[in-house]
Amino acid sequence: MASLERHPVPDTVDPEAWRLDVTGAVERPRRFARSDLLAMATGAVTDDFDCVEGWTASDLRWEGVSLDAVLDAARPRDGAAWGLVHAMDGDYACALVLDRLRTALLALRLDGAPLPVEHGGPARLVLPGDSDCWESVKWVTRLEVLDREPRHADTAQALALSRVDG
Ligand SMILES: Nc1nc2c(c(=O)[nH]1)N[C@H]1C(S)=C(S)[C@@H](COP(=O)(O)O)O[C@H]1N2
Ligand SMILES: [Mo]
Numbered sequence: 001m002a003s004l005e006r007h008p009v010p011d012t013v014d015p016e017a018w019r020l021d022v023t024g025a026v027e028r029p030r031r032f033a034r035s036d037l038l039a040m041a042t043g044a045v046t047d048d049f050d051c052v053e054g055w056t057a058s059d060l061r062w063e064g065v066s067l068d069a070v071l072d073a074a075r076p077r078d079g080a081a082w083g084l085v086h087a088m089d090g091d092y093a094c095a096l097v098l099d100r101l102r103t104a105l106l107a108l109r110l111d112g113a114p115l116p117v118e119h120g121g122p123a124r125l126v127l128p129g130d131s132d133c134w135e136s137v138k139w140v141t142r143l144e145v146l147d148r149e150p151r152h153a154d155t156a157q158a159l160a161l162s163r164v165d166g
Contacts, residue, residue, distance in 0.1 A: 010088060010089035010090070010139065012088050012089065012090075013088050013089075013117055013139050015117060015121060015122045018033075018034060018122045018123070018141070019031050019032060019033055019141070020032045020037065020070070020106070020123060020140065020141065020142070020143065021141065021142045021143070022070060022071070022073070022074040022142075022143045022145065023142060023143070023144050023145070024080070024084075024144040024145040024146050025076060025077045025079075025080035025145045025146055025147050026074040026075055026076050026077060026080070026145050027074070027075035027076075027077060028073070028074050028075050029074065030070075030073055030074045032070070034108060034122055034123075037064070037065045037070070037106065037108060037123075038065070038108065040065045040069050040070070040073075041065065041066060041069045042063065042064065042065060042066075043063070043064060043065065043066040043105050044061065044062065044063045044064075044105075045061075045062050045105055045126060045128060046059060046060065046061045046062070047059075047060060047062070047126070047128070048060070049133070049136065050133065051133040052132070052133055052161075053133075053164055060110060060111065061110065061111050061112065062105055062107035062109070062110060062124075062126045063105075063107065063108065063109040063110075064105050064106045064107040064108040064109060064115075064123070064126070065105070065106050065108065066102075066104075066105060066106075067101050067102055067103075067104045067105070067106055067125075067143075068102040068103070070106060070143065071083075071098070071101070071102060071143075071145070074143075074145070076098060076145045077145075077147070079147050080098065080145045080146060080147045081097060081098050081099075081146075081147065082095060082096070082097060082098055082145070082146040082147070082148065082149055082150060083095070083096050083097075083098050083101040083143055083144065083145055083146070084143075084144040084146060084150045084153055084154070085101070085125055085137045085140055085142075085143055085144075086140070086141055086142040086143070086144060087137050087138060087139045087140060087141060088139035088141045089138075089139055090159075091155050091159070092137070092139075092155055092156060092159050092160075093137075093150075093153055093154060093155055093156060094125070094134065094135050094137050094154060094155075094156035095149065095150050095151070095153065095154035095156075096127075096135065098145070100127070101143075103127070103128055104125055104126060104127045104128070105125075105126045105128075106123050106124075106125060106126075106140060107120075107123065107124045107125070107126045108121075108122060108123055117139075119138065120136075120137070120138025120139055120140075121139075122139075123139070123140045123141075124136060124137065124138045124139070124140060125137040125140055132157065133160070134156040134157045134159075134160035134161070135156065137156065
């Protein structure tokens with residue numbers, strides 16, 4: 001964990017007040033507290049994390065709740081095939097096909113401890129296998145289910161890369 005780079009934490013992040021909202025094309029919009037999620041089916045994954053900037057953090061152990069369970073609880077409508085994962089740092093949002101999002105973990109813990117806010121706590125998206133570093137959304141706060149690809153709202157790559165030199 002110490003080898004993950006530290007990016008500045010946005011001051012909008014308040015772990016105490018944190019909730020996860022599931023909105024959009026769902027039968028049952030949901031709002032979860034951290035404790036609600038911890039009580040759901042848990043998942044874990046150990047993986048390296050590679051950033052396009054050229055650094056790697058090895059052997060990170062993420063624990064949390066599977067997005068599959070979170071989505072099932074909200075019951076996406078027929079034909080809803082996309083998810084837009086919103087973060088707490090302004091307009092940062094990443095679009096993912098719902099089937100891929102279902103394979104992801106919403107990480108609440110890292111290496112045996114609550115996920116530090118420096119690394120996206122209270123909750124961060126962790127995708128299995130090949131993925132782009134900007135898809136690992138830190139400070140996840142809302143999961144918007146959509147029936148079409150949200151092209152212009154997907155700001156993750158552009159914002160992440162604009163912060164590289166900052
Ligand atoms: N909300 C949010 N998530 C984000 C980013 C960001 O700027 N905001 N940067 C992404 C990029 S490019 C990388 S490499 C990792 C960095 O994670 P770290 O700060 O834990 O090292 O977070 C990703 N997730
Ligand atoms: Mo990155």
